[in-house]
Amino acid sequence: MTKFDSIRPYYDSEVNEALKSLLHHPMMKAMMDFTFPELEDEVWKEQLSRTHSIRDFQVNFVYQSIQRVLERSSEGLTTSGFEKLEPNTSYLFISNHRDIILDTSLLNVSLIDHGLVMTASAIGDNLVQKDFLLKLSKLNRNFLVQRGLSPRELLQSSKLMAEYMYHLLSKENRSVWIAQREGRTKDGNDATHQGVLKMLGMANDEARIMDFFKKLKIVPVSISYEYDPTDALKMPQLIALSKDEVYIKEKNEDFITLLSGIIGQKKRIHIHVGDVLENEYEKIIAENDNNNKQIQALAQVIDDSILQSYKLWPTNFIAYDILYKTTRFAHLYNEKERQLFERRLEMRIDADNETMREGFLAMYANPVVNKLKYTNDIS
Incomplete structure (x- = not known):
């Protein structure tokens, strides 16, 4: 047992057993029929049963699934900025957040295409309540963000997650993706929540917190869909907010949103990765005299990058x-x-x-x- 077992994805040594346990699951068949409609079941089952690493699963199966999603529900994915990133280098990608699955999946497709390190990606445990989805997420290098906790539990969980992300970046040379806020943006106003940065700062081992953030090699990411496939599904929550009402999710709402994002029409999609944040930190320190103000200033720097590079569509x-x-x-x-x-x-x-x-x-x-x-x- 390690301290991260409650939230981490599978180790490569666990991948084959997990895949074999899913071979006969109807949702695995549906996923493989969608991805490889020309293959007999026994062919993909044989290929899965010989898969022993997350990378092999992602490159040979998940990558192909996302290509099918793009073919059937979009007019293509374009990218910019990836040429500025270094191969064999880990980055902390902080992204605006529009779609539960596709934001991070499309980023990883782009990282594969550019020969860069793929990410471990945060996912709310409320989205993987079903055993199949939990196993699939762990096979796709997702780590769990624990939801619905008491304040004390939330503090402990946040510290554990911060330490895990720092461990990935600094010890395993693994890039990490995290959304700039909890939950998807519902109103089109992308803004970095300071709580996300404060959570990351819980793993700080530097005298100056900005020196710690500099070590993380933060890259702001801007993703835009010409059509948001879940636009109508976001309306009830927006209406509740406009009335100052507490929004209560329907049963299976997260799962319906997840599926709608995958199969719904998106038309064109663009991902831009900004410059690695490096030179901004000294200016932030010089202009702000405490950690809270510095974190607020860092959130603004990330927002400036995301908003300015956001691809606008008709x-x-x-x-x-x-x-x-x-x-x-x-x-x-x-x-x-x-x-x-x-x-x-x-x-x-x-x-x-x-x-x-x-x-x-x-x-x-x-x-x-x-x-x-x-x-x-x-x-």
């Missing part, structure tokens, strides 16, 4: 023009694109509900609003 400009009753960005989309977006708006929500309509439009428009904070020259 859907973002259309939503902005509709919401603000303007034609400011009409030159950046055509009439067909606008009609398709308006049809999606009509089909996916109750357009007579003004709160829901505004929430849906704002989800797509807010990335434009945020980009305008940095430049008026959007073209």
